Amino acid sequence: MKAIRTFTVRPVLAEALAPLDRLAANWRWSWSRATHALFASMDPALWEHIGQNPARMLGALGQDRLDELAHDEGFVQRVREEDERLTAYLEGDRWFQRLEGDKPAHIAYFSPEFGVDGSLPQYSGGLGILAGDHLKSASDLGVPLTGVGLFYRAGYFRQSIGDDGWQRESYPLLDPYGLGLTLLRDGEGSPVEISLDLPGDRVLHARVWVADIGRVPLLLLDSETPSNSDEMRRVTDRLYGGGGEHRLLQELLLGVGGVRAVRAWCALTARPAPDVYHTNEGHAGFQGLERMSELITQDGLGFDDALAQVRAGTVFTTHTPVPAGIDRFPRDLIADYLASGLFEGLDAGRAIALGLESWSGGDPGVFNMAVLGLHLGQHANGVSVLHGEVSRGMFGMLWPGVDVDEVPITSITNGVHAPTWVHPALKALSEQAWGDAHTDTHDWNDRSAVSDAELWGVRQQMKAALVSEARRRVAASLSNGHAPAWIDDLLDPEVLTIGFARRVPTYKRLTLMLRDPERLTALLTDPERPVQIVIGGKSHPADDSGKILIQQLVRFSRDPKVRGRIVFLPDYDIGLAKDLYPGCDVWLNNPLRPLEACGTSGMKAALNGALNLSILDGWWDEWYDGRNGWAIPTADTATSDEERDDAEASALYDLIEHQLVPRFYEREGGVPVAWLDMVRHTMTDLGQKATSDRMVRDYVQRLYVPAAAHDVALRRDGFAGAKALAAFVARVTDAWPHVSIASVDSSGIPAQAQAGDSLEVTAAVRLDGLSPDDVAVELAYGRTDEDDTLARDHSVQRLQPAAAPVDGVTTFTGTLPLAVTGTFGYTVRVVPAHPQLVSPVELGLVTSPS
Numbered sequence: 001m002k003a004i005r006t007f008t009v010r011p012v013l014a015e016a017l018a019p020l021d022r023l024a025a026n027w028r029w030s031w032s033r034a035t036h037a038l039f040a041s042m043d044p045a046l047w048e049h050i051g052q053n054p055a056r057m058l059g060a061l062g063q064d065r066l067d068e069l070a071h072d073e074g075f076v077q078r079v080r081e082e083d084e085r086l087t088a089y090l091e092g093d094r095w096f097q098r099l100e101g102d103k104p105a106h107i108a109y110f111s112p113e114f115g116v117d118g119s120l121p122q123y124s125g126g127l128g129i130l131a132g133d134h135l136k137s138a139s140d141l142g143v144p145l146t147g148v149g150l151f152y153r154a155g156y157f158r159q160s161i162g163d164d165g166w167q168r169e170s171y172p173l174l175d176p177y178g179l180g181l182t183l184l185r186d187g188e189g190s191p192v193e194i195s196l197d198l199p200g201d202r203v204l205h206a207r208v209w210v211a212d213i214g215r216v217p218l219l220l221l222d223s224e225t226p227s228n229s230d231e232m233r234r235v236t237d238r239l240y241g242g243g244g245e246h247r248l249l250q251e252l253l254l255g256v257g258g259v260r261a262v263r264a265w266c267a268l269t270a271r272p273a274p275d276v277y278h279t280n281e282g283h284a285g286f287q288g289l290e291r292m293s294e295l296i297t298q299d300g301l302g303f304d305d306a307l308a309q310v311r312a313g314t315v316f317t318t319h320t321p322v323p324a325g326i327d328r329f330p331r332d333l334i335a336d337y338l339a340s341g342l343f344e345g346l347d348a349g350r351a352i353a354l355g356l357e358s359w360s361g362g363d364p365g366v367f368n369m370a371v372l373g374l375h376l377g378q379h380a381n382g383v384s385v386l387h388g389e390v391s392r393g394m395f396g397m398l399w400p401g402v403d404v405d406e407v408p409i410t411s412i413t414n415g416v417h418a419p420t421w422v423h424p425a426l427k428a429l430s431e432q433a434w435g436d437a438h439t440d441t442h443d444w445n446d447r448s449a450v451s452d453a454e455l456w457g458v459r460q461q462m463k464a465a466l467v468s469e470a471r472r473r474v475a476a477s478l479s480n481g482h483a484p485a486w487i488d489d490l491l492d493p494e495v496l497t498i499g500f501a502r503r504v505p506t507y508k509r510l511t512l513m514l515r516d517p518e519r520l521t522a523l524l525t526d527p528e529r530p531v532q533i534v535i536g537g538k539s540h541p542a543d544d545s546g547k548i549l550i551q552q553l554v555r556f557s558r559d560p561k562v563r564g565r566i567v568f569l570p571d572y573d574i575g576l577a578k579d580l581y582p583g584c585d586v587w588l589n590n591p592l593r594p595l596e597a598c599g600t601s602g603m604k605a606a607l608n609g610a611l612n613l614s615i616l617d618g619w620w621d622e623w624y625d626g627r628n629g630w631a632i633p634t635a636d637t638a639t640s641d642e643e644r645d646d647a648e649a650s651a652l653y654d655l656i657e658h659q660l661v662p663r664f665y666e667r668e669g670g671v672p673v674a675w676l677d678m679v680r681h682t683m684t685d686l687g688q689k690a691t692s693d694r695m696v697r698d699y700v701q702r703l704y705v706p707a708a709a710h711d712v713a714l715r716r717d718g719f720a721g722a723k724a725l726a727a728f729v730a731r732v733t734d735a736w737p738h739v740s741i742a743s744v745d746s747s748g749i750p751a752q753a754q755a756g757d758s759l760e761v762t763a764a765v766r767l768d769g770l771s772p773d774d775v776a777v778e779l780a781y782g783r784t785d786e787d788d789t790l791a792r793d794h795s796v797q798r799l800q801p802a803a804a805p806v807d808g809v810t811t812f813t814g815t816l817p818l819a820v821t822g823t824f825g826y827t828v829r830v831v832p833a834h835p836q837l838v839s840p841v842e843l844g845l846v847t848s849p850s
């Protein structure tokens with residue numbers, strides 16, 4: 001008989017073991033090796049069996065074993081030590097506390113998925129893992145941040161592969177209590193419930209689970225509550241389960257419900273209200289409309305004032321240059337929801353306009369969550385330098401008339417949480433050399449700290465662990481349950497091992513390596529210097545084209561000729577990833593450039609000493625330096641997709657055959673010395689750059705601190721600043737069509753200008769009722785190219801008003817030193833000037849000489 005509901009009954013812990021409850025309830029155990037080891041040691045086999053989770057472990061152990069452990073003095077001592085370490089971790093001052101200057105009081109970080117640990121499968125891929133790593137680094141750095149997401153009862157699916165090679169999905173249900181989450185309750189002990197009024201007299205209710213991620217709380221809204229109708233209970237059933245309206249309901253719950261949950265949380269825990277709201281991708285965009293509605297109904301602000309206030313404190317991170325990766329809803333569907341009274345006081349027509357694709361060539365019948373995100377967030381970024389550039393191009397139409405370089409979207413390159421992703425064996429080696437310091441400054445190039453033999457020994461150990469894990473997984477996945485003899489020949493720790501695992505959208509080109517099967521087979525089966533490939537990846541359940549790619553790979557890998565050298569491991573998730581990255585010599589990534597916004601698996605591999613072999617896309621475009629791996633050249637001149645794939649695959653085979661293989665198999669005393677040089681360089685250089693500690697510090701300093709300052713400045717004195725900014729925006733927007741540059745004069749250029757000369761520049765500007773303080777008249781100057789375009793690194797100087805206006809024309813002047821030599825040029829432009837603008841062009845108002 002099948003139970004209709006299951007839950008975990010917790011045993012009673014003896015006093016000596018009582019701290020285990022607290023240790024199990026804080027997800028720091030997942031990146032603290034000692035706490036992790038403590039729980040695993042209670043019963044190693046059971047630990048594996050229950051999926052490595054302390055709360056589940058405590059539920060599964062049984063009273064007898066617990067009683068036994070309560071009398072084991074060594075164990076009790078370790079419990080006490082871990083408890084003390086957790087306290088010290090939660091209380092001590094960290095990087096953020098030592099940061100000088102004005103700082104944000106509280107950051108609310110919204111994401112549709114969070115990949116914190118394999119036992120909490122609330123993620124589908126990179127976006128979620130990144131969010132999990134963001135929380136962990138925020139915790140390690142002491143940043144006062146709260147995560148906001150949804151609790152999906154089945155999370156993302158588990159994958160198995162049928163005998164036909166076709167992906168199968170299953171959706172095991174999760175028990176939040178049994179995983180170590182806590183239900184948020186009010187002062188009286190009743191569960192806090194969030195409600196949203198929806199059209200058709202429906203109400204969506206949700207409860208809130210709290211997961212403690214070190215010092216950072218993560219609030220997860222869950223529609224599985226008795227107050228809900230069956231329809232509403234299904235809202236948080238699965239991550240990215242349904243389309244259309246189901247997705248919209250999830251996003252309304254995340255955005256609107258998320259803000260309400262944060263309010264309840266702050267009230268119950270006496271935390272300050274957030275002064276920064278960070279939305280990880282557009283899915284949580286409705287949070288901005290909810291905050292506007294609060295400001296309108298509770299503080300009496302007008303629509304524009306509220307918009308200015310919300311924008312000031314909002315950070316929006318875009319994650320995809322693939323249009324299919326952006327949520328788009330029919331305008332009419334959104335209109336129905338906005339008419340329902342969900343956002344009290346908010347002018348529905350104007351609110352909808354914030355998300356419409358209303359530029360020329362856009363589809364004004366479509367409501368686009370990225371557009372909403374950019375309109376509601378004054379601080380926006382992409383996730384690598386290249387992706388920032390691509391995003392400025394992609395969203396440039398929202399700032400017509402603005403040079404693409406100046407579109408106000410910056411970039412912060414992603415990073416990964418080293419304590420989570422560095423293999424314990426490698427971590428032990430670094431502790432032996434440099435102690436326990438949580439730093440990203442180890443110099444792995446120092447052979448006196450770690451010898452080649454030691455480093456190679458650990459690399460080989462990690463590879464051997466992957467090989468046995470792969471054999472175990474493949475055996476377990478065979479339908480008859482009997483491991484055939486060939487399993488013992490599956491993979492070989494002595495062979496050059498290439499890893500490739502990721503979600504399977506088309507642009508990631510899972511099957512590029514199959515382009516020339518004969519050539520691949522030759523590489524795999526070379527009798528002297530073979531290569532082996534380990535692959536993983538899930539296709540979105542609704543994406544049959546992805547499933548076909550998986551099937552092609554699985555079929556190829558089952559051919560007895562290559563079977564021992566190429567394997568597809570099902571159910572790629574955090575657990576598999578943690579075995580995979582450290583166990584590979586090379587991490588392969590071959591997306592269609594520039595569609596990989598950043599990519600983070602290669603960073604995780606690099607921190608474990610794998611070398612990257614990748615298309616110059618995302619982070620690799622930025623940090624590939626010729627010594628940390630190989631760049632697969634992009635066939636930019638190809639005239640068709642086929643031709644490009646052929647060319648890039650062929651370049652891939654060439655690199656493997658002529659670069660990787662010889663270097664890997666060249667040995668001195670059994671050790672590949674030249675290879676290890678690259679490994680050492682990779683670990684040293686990327687160990688500093690590729691961490692989420694670096695990333696979170698960048699977010700704090702470049703986006704959170706300014707956003708909090710803007711929020712506070714506008715909020716002060718009854719929102720005086722917000723009202724003034726809104727009035728300013730209205731005034732300049734109105735006047736701008738009539739602002740013009742009447743003339744620009746320069747004097748003092750001798751016939752032969754030479755370095756050290758200077759130039760007086762005068763611009764006569766018609767301001768049409770604006771005051772000289774409302775605008776900045778900017779002189780841009782620098783080297784020019786053959787089309788007279790100013791170099792990107794040109795300088796900008798503000799000209800000053802010289803006299804009172806005459807006939808509506810104001811004269812601005814300035815002196816320009818001719819400091820650079822060569823072809824030189826300058827130009828003048830007028831833009832709005834206000835201290836609370838992040839970028840001079842953010843209003844899309846720019847006047848140049850006609």
Ligand SMILES: *Cc1c(COP(=O)(O)O)cnc(C)c1O
Pocket residue numbers: 124125126127129501502503572573574577598599600601602604
């Ligand atoms: C890191 C990670 C990803 C993201 O990897 P990309 O390189 O961005 O494709 C996806 N899934 C898992 C399980 C990961 O650990």
